[in-house]
Amino acid sequence: MANGENQNPNPNPIEATPGAAARTITLKTADGEIFEVEEAVAMEFGTVKSFFEDDAVSATKPMPLPNVSGSALSRVITYCRRSLEIRSMIPPATSEDATAAEAVQGEGDLEAEKAAKQERKEFEAEFLKDESNEDVKELILAANYLNIKELLDFLCRSVALRIQNKSVEYARKFFGIEGDYTPEEEAQIRQEYAWAFEGVDED
Amino acid sequence: MMSNLLQELIAEILIRLPVKSVVRFLCVSKEWYALITSSYFIKMHLKFSIETNRDRTLILNEEDFAPASHYFSAVQFSSKHNRFGKTVEIYQPLLNWVVSDYCDGLVCLHKGHEKQDVAIWNPLVRKYRRFPFEPIEEPSGLSDVRFSHLAFGYDPHNDDYKVLRVIEFYMEDMIGMEFEVKVCSMRSPTWKKIDEQWPNMVICCWKSVALNGDVYWLVADRDGQHRMSLLAFNLATEKFRLYGTPVPLENYLSTFLDVLGGLLCCIVHDYTFCDVYLMKKYGVESSWTRIFKIEKNVLCRDFEYFRTLMFSTNGKKVLLEEHPECGRTNLIWYDIEKKRCYRVKNRSFPYVFKVAICIGSLLLLDGDNLIDPTQKENKRKRKRN
Numbered sequence: 001m002a003n004g005e006n007q008n009p010n011p012n013p014i015e016a017t018p019g020a021a022a023r024t025i026t027l028k029t030a031d032g033e034i035f036e037v038e039e040a041v042a043m044e045f046g047t048v049k050s051f052f053e054d055d056a057v058s059a060t061k062p063m064p065l066p067n068v069s070g071s072a073l074s075r076v077i078t079y080c081r082r083s084l085e086i087r088s089m090i091p092p093a094t095s096e097d098a099t100a101a102e103a104v105q106g107e108g109d110l111e112a113e114k115a116a117k118q119e120r121k122e123f124e125a126e127f128l129k130d131e132s133n134e135d136v137k138e139l140i141l142a143a144n145y146l147n148i149k150e151l152l153d154f155l156c157r158s159v160a161l162r163i164q165n166k167s168v169e170y171a172r173k174f175f176g177i178e179g180d181y182t183p184e185e186e187a188q189i190r191q192e193y194a195w196a197f198e199g200v201d202e203d
Numbered sequence: 204m205m206s207n208l209l210q211e212l213i214a215e216i217l218i219r220l221p222v223k224s225v226v227r228f229l230c231v232s233k234e235w236y237a238l239i240t241s242s243y244f245i246k247m248h249l250k251f252s253i254e255t256n257r258d259r260t261l262i263l264n265e266e267d268f269a270p271a272s273h274y275f276s277a278v279q280f281s282s283k284h285n286r287f288g289k290t291v292e293i294y295q296p297l298l299n300w301v302v303s304d305y306c307d308g309l310v311c312l313h314k315g316h317e318k319q320d321v322a323i324w325n326p327l328v329r330k331y332r333r334f335p336f337e338p339i340e341e342p343s344g345l346s347d348v349r350f351s352h353l354a355f356g357y358d359p360h361n362d363d364y365k366v367l368r369v370i371e372f373y374m375e376d377m378i379g380m381e382f383e384v385k386v387c388s389m390r391s392p393t394w395k396k397i398d399e400q401w402p403n404m405v406i407c408c409w410k411s412v413a414l415n416g417d418v419y420w421l422v423a424d425r426d427g428q429h430r431m432s433l434l435a436f437n438l439a440t441e442k443f444r445l446y447g448t449p450v451p452l453e454n455y456l457s458t459f460l461d462v463l464g465g466l467l468c469c470i471v472h473d474y475t476f477c478d479v480y481l482m483k484k485y486g487v488e489s490s491w492t493r494i495f496k497i498e499k500n501v502l503c504r505d506f507e508y509f510r511t512l513m514f515s516t517n518g519k520k521v522l523l524e525e526h527p528e529c530g531r532t533n534l535i536w537y538d539i540e541k542k543r544c545y546r547v548k549n550r551s552f553p554y555v556f557k558v559a560i561c562i563g564s565l566l567l568l569d570g571d572n573l574i575d576p577t578q579k580e581n582k583r584k585r586k587r588n
Binding site: 140141144152156157159160163164165168171172175177178179180181186189190192193195196197200 | 212213215216217219220221223224226227228229230231232233234235329572
């Protein structure tokens with residue numbers, strides 16, 4: 001996604017009048033909460049983007065999001081807003097060709113990229129710090145429903161990191177899964193792959 | 204209960220886990236077992252491993268000379284820090300098997316120099332599959348001497364991993380030559396002769412390489428010419444094709460083939476230097492490009508040959524497997540820009556060894572266990588000389 005355009009408060013050049021207020025899109029969650037979101041942020045949601053691309057008239061009515069709760073949407077909006085800000089720190093590449101861009105890119109651009117990367121790292125670390133496993137799962141479902149690739153990738157990465165060194169029981173609990181092996185079947189797997197069970201974190 | 208949608212998300216999470224974790228989670232539920240062992244998931248997981256350089260492990264095939272034997276150890280490579288861990292010795296059952304080639308986390312092994320005994324092994328899941336023992340059929344006349352060559356690669360058209368065995372028979376009359384070419388694969392584990400005739404060319408490289416569904420050898424015409432060519436065999440169509448070498452090469456030069464950074468690599472040794480070429484556009488002869496030249500004195504001593512294993516994480520260095528005329532095998536980082544060598548100092552490396560490179564792969568999860576899990580692991584310390 002090219003995002004140099006987002007430096008302009010109104011990302012839709014067709015409607016731009018210099019200094020005009022940013023358009024907002026209204027979203028309504030499953031639990032009836034209404035959110036007014038800047039268009040740039042709402043367009044990060046693949047679901048919203050295609051909804052409005054299909055039917056421009058509905059821009060006046062709140063778009064229903066029956067699969068997303070207010071708390072989840074609030075977190076999602078925070079993420080997308082911050083993500084847009086960080087992406088706008090990087091000047092746009094002038095062409096797709098890497099070597100041409102490298103030739104054009106000066107010291108300042110590389111510094112900006114580095115700074116953006118660091119900001120993203122810190123922001124992402126902070127974002128999920130106090131989230132419970134249940135909250136993270138809810139966010140994943142929301143990001144998936146809203147079709148936000150970047151957020152979904154980040155969340156899946158984070159969950160993978162969380163469970164990587166954990167036991168089978170932890171994984172079951174996290175995903176709310178009942179183990180359905182017989183004790184003999186489970187014992188057989190544990191024996192066959194004993195090496196995979198070594199060095200696992202205590203529950 | 205897991206809806207199909209949720210399963211898709213769980214797959215997205217699981218492909219981001221290293222092999223050890225995924226294997227452990229086979230135990231979570233039958234649904235997870237089915238997901239993890241599905242061919243679709245295994246491919247996605249492998250793709251992610253390759254893209255992120257995850258679970259990159261070097262398998263060191265150690266050669267001992269008295270008594271003659273071969274051992275295996277493994278060392279992890281951290282792409283994040285561009286560093287090697289400590290070498291870990293691998294279990295005894297693979298004693299005396301030797302590495303032929305490797306691909307997608309699988310290592311092709313053979314036993315005996317005639318290569319009648321072949322197996323495919325995934326060190327990271329500790330499973331293997333042994334192919335049927337395939338004796339060599341003598342051709343109609345009597346042969347004086349014969350050489351066995353193995354090639355191992357992935358056929359994307361048939362989604363299969365295949366082994367090719369080529370036997371060169373030098374006939375008693377010292378003039379004639381016969382060839383036997385057979386194929387065996389994971390999906391079809393019986394040896395079959397191929398239909399095409401092997402061209403009238405002699406193999407003049409120690410090791411074949413496989414890339415993008417083709418297997419390559421350096422060959423030379425038998426009709427008195429010493430000029431070498433590149434012979435490609437397509438694993439799907441089972442047809443041969445010839446390509447030119449990067450520069451005209453004579454048979455007496457030491458030339459090696461490798462795969463580096465996903466491209467075909469040709470290493471040409473001359474007396475005082477070594478040129479390394481990459482075929483930048485696959486199948487396009489004119490795209491051979493020299494990426495660096497090493498003066499022999501840069502490596503500080505006489506080396507017999509080296510292999511190019513992989514690029515460093517930032518792509519600025521190349522890892523070389525250096526074999527001196529006598530002495531220990533070395534792993535060396537060659538900085539292309541600075542033209543300098545950095546020897547990897549790791550006291551746990553064996554003395555003389557060959558390298559196979561593995562990546563996080565779940566292939567062969569349905570293979571045989573190397574060690575019978577019902578028997579207690581018997582770790583005997585091997586004496587090092």
